[in-house]
Amino acid sequence: MKNESNFIKRLLGSKERDRAFSELVNTYQERLYWHIRKLVGSHENADDVLQNTFVRIYKSLPNFKQQSSLHTWMYKIAYNESLRFIDREKNKYFSSSQEIESMIFTHFADQEYFDGNYIQEKLQSSVQQLSNKQKKIFYMKYYDDLKFKEISEILEVKEGTVKTIYYKAVDLIKQIVLNVEVK
Structure with a gap:
């Protein structure tokens, strides 16, 4: 604005x-x-x-x-x-929260806008394997394009912590998508 x-x-x-x-x-x-x-x-x-x-x-x-x-x-x-x-x-x-997250992903995959593209499915599937905090931060940064500072204010977490969690999540997603063993 x-x-x-x-x-x-x-x-x-x-x-x-x-x-x-x-x-x-x-x-x-x-x-x-x-x-x-x-x-x-x-x-x-x-x-x-x-x-x-x-x-x-x-x-x-x-x-x-x-x-x-x-x-x-x-x-x-x-x-x-x-x-x-x-x-x-x-x-x-x-x-459990794992049950509801699984249901949400299944619901996404069943939607008509979700075209079933293999990479898209692989990305969504790999995001589901992240911890809750990693998922939230990844969604806000990757999909909502929020700045790290904004995410830190929303979650009330230090900006450096947000960056660390985001980049670890990105690394995990890359490893999962590329079928590399997660360390």
Whole structure:
């Protein structure tokens, strides 16, 4: 967003808040949707989590302290809403987080947009073998194209740690995709 500080003033002001929030939704809806979709799997679940995310953003605007960019702050809310959803679903239907992640990958592979390309399947399969933290960081960096600083703010982890985890994940993925024995 070009002039974020003026836009934030509009979001926090009483006169233009609803109009500014509508602009916010139009600007970030698709990006947040795909961020959430990668975490929760299905379109229906992503839509529900996205709606909850925007409700939480709207209600939390008065508490936005502008210590990070608006974009990073919203991603953090979307990320946390996704985790809350996954925890609720896991507790309802699954005995382990590994089970739900396997189900999410299977759901992705069954989608019509997932063209079954061998390399794409191999990549998705190898990502499933990463630890939860590696997966989250890999998704945010590789798919969402977030900067390391933004990821560190969202996850509340040091930037150097984020970089280390990301590059280790990339190395593991390369080893798995190329069928090289993981050290």
